Amino acid sequence: MFCYKFPCGEFQTLTKMTETGITFDPPVYEQRYCAAIQILEDSRWSNQIKKVVEFGCAEMRFFQLMRRIEKIENIVLVDIDEPLLRKNSTSVDPLVSDYIRRREGPLSVQILQGSVADSSEELRDTDAVIALELIEHVYDDVLSKIPSNIFGFMQPKLVVFSTPNSDYNVIFTRFNPLLPNGFRHDDHKFEWTREEFKSWCLGIVEKYPNYMFSLMGVGNPPKDLESVGHVSQIALFVRKDFLEMQLENPLVTTPNLDDESTPYKLIHSVDYPFYVDTRTEKEKLWTEVQIELQRFKKMANLSENELDSYQETYKVPIGLILDRLHHVGATKEALLELLQENNLKIDDECVIIEDCDEESEGSDLYELSERLSQDVILTDQEHEEECWDLNQES
Structure with a gap:
């Protein structure tokens, strides 16, 4: 084991207990999603996570968050329930905003029944x-085959499992009895205690020693009842080479398919639009410089007390521009070179820019301001769409 x-x-x-029940804020499903997204975006391995497979994708709700991760290039959504997959298949299609503000890299999505x-x-x-x-949700015969498929055949860099913690059920039964099958859900085949889940994980790393695991959870217990643990327990398995450890066994480069395996059925697939930037690094930096200069102008004009009062010249500190362009690796030397090449005046460590006719041929800054405004609008739209997606669960 390791600590994550x-x-x-x-x-x-x-987590709040009332006379009628127990509530979680945010809901536990959102907490699970956030935990999985944080794991995928962990800087220790995020650059190496290009293809993600989600088993039990159901209504594709987690996908709506996962697709926002720019570094992921291929998402495979797998579920055994074909009617459910077909019902929700179009929910993975790009939104209008995905065509307007395109991804930085490709994203291919497949929905598979299997x-x-x-x-x-x-896989x-x-x-x-x-x-x-x-x-x-699976019977013992399926459960017993999961480790061999994931850790033996697929051999991914990391694996995230979550499952109910039955130790927590003692709190639920204070308000309502469990279902006739003895569990929280009528399709559950079992619910494990924390020790049972840990034992299952230990069995996996014993058989597949290239992996280590860490246990955590979401859905905090109420105050003074911490001994029951989290309502949902999570296991993160990480391949040892991504923990800067040596692998116990060499990876099988072309694992053989199980003779008894059933081929998956493709239900739906889609490729997301993405933007191919053909500009040189200098051209990219110059575009960012122009945007920052225009941003400074807009803010200066907004600060005027009278609407009809606008400055004719602006002094933009070079240090301010560098601070704003730190994320693209701008240096003072490169910035000064660009400013000189584009005939901008420099005085007392400031760039001097003059207001220009918006309809003239040299209206690049004005056009970039329009682009800047559109970026803000689209960001708000995407935020609203993401909130709408999550609200469908509640």
């Missing part, structure tokens, strides 16, 4: 596997 800490720190969540127990060609070269609240 979420990159953004512990979740700030609220079992988590079966190996299939589509090769997977970097990360996500299986949230899945394993408790």
Whole structure:
């Protein structure tokens, strides 16, 4: 085992008990999604996570967050329920905003009908596997085959499992009895205690020693009842070479398919639009410089007390521009060279820019201001769409 800490720190969540029940803020499913996203975006391996397979994708809700990760290039969504997949297949299609403000890199999405127990060609070269609240829905014969498919055949860099913590059920039964099957959900085949889940994980790393795992959870217990643990327990498996450790066994470069495996069925696939930037590094930097100069002008004009009062010249500190362009690796030398090449005056460590006719041939800054405004509008639209997606769960 190893100790894993979420990159953004512990979740700030609220669990409240009332006379009628227990509530979680935010809902536990959102906490699971946030935990999985933080793991995928962990800087220790995020650059190496290009292909992600989600088993038990159901209504594609987690996909709506995962697709926002720019470094992921291929997402494979797998579920055994074909009617459910077909019903929700179009929910993975690009939005209008995806065509207007395109991704920086490609994203290919496939929806496949198949079992988590079966190996299939589509699963090769997977970097990360996500299986949230899945394993408790499968029978023992399927459960026993999951490790061999994921850790033996797929051999991903990391794997995330989540499953209910039955130790927590003692709190739920204070308000309502469990279902007739003895569990929280009528399709659950089992619900494990924390010790049972840990034992299952230990069995996996014993058989597949190239991996280590860490246990955590989401859905905090109420105050003074911390002994029951989290409502949902999570196991993160990481391949040892991504923990700067030596692998116990060499990776099988072309794992053989299980003779009993059933090929997956393709339900839907789509490629997202993306932007191919053909500019040189100098051209990219000059565009960013122009945007920052125009941003300074807009802010200066907004600060005027009278609407009809505008400055004719502006002095923009070079240090301010450098601070704003730190994310693109701008240096003072490169900035000064660009400013001189484009005939901008420099005085007392400031760039001198003059207001120009917006309709003239030299109205690049004005056009860039329009682009800047559109970027702000689209960002707000995407935020609203993401909130709408998540609200469908509630």
